[in-house]
Amino acid sequence: MIELTLENFDQEVVEQDKPVLIDWWGESCENCIALMPAVEELSEKYGEQMHFTKFNTSQKGVRRFCIKHRIMGLPVMSIYIKGEKVEELGKDDCTKENIEALIQRHI
Template sequence: MVKLTKENFEEEVLNSEGIVLVDFWSESCDLCLEIMPGVEKLAEKYSDNVKFTKLNIKGNRRLAMGQKVMGLPSILIYVDGEKKVHLSGEDLEVEAIEAELKKVL
């Protein structure tokens, strides 16, 4: 998984062709840490077709807010630099992430 920062977000996500999944997370978000292994398994499964990235919002809050990420965990899926899917909330599950991924593939 590509680690994103405010320095490389535009290049890795907005200027990227194809499908990019961004996992917005924080060390203080228990659910983020809980679903992370599942997201990493998806990254292995779909690595041929999807670029998987993650952004720790610590130090990147403005960037997260600019992408309308107001709660954690949040998974955003971009296609050719355009945001197509925004999943978030306390009931977010890896199965829902995979279902949305399949829709854009």
């Protein structure tokens, strides 16, 4: 999985030909950290069909960026196609099964 930053976001999300999954997470979000192994496993399973990335919302200077992308709580899994957010799962809906169904809808 690619670790996103403000510097590589356009290259890794906007300019991708494949659909992109972004795992929005934070260092103090226990649910986010608990989900990581499941998302890594899905990345290995579907990595040929979808570009898997993660964005640490705890990075310095990203608050406005996260608000711009409507990330108000964590965890959030978003699907972007050609730079546009097309669907996302938030908080209680972020289970391995729901994330896999989200991926399958967009590959």
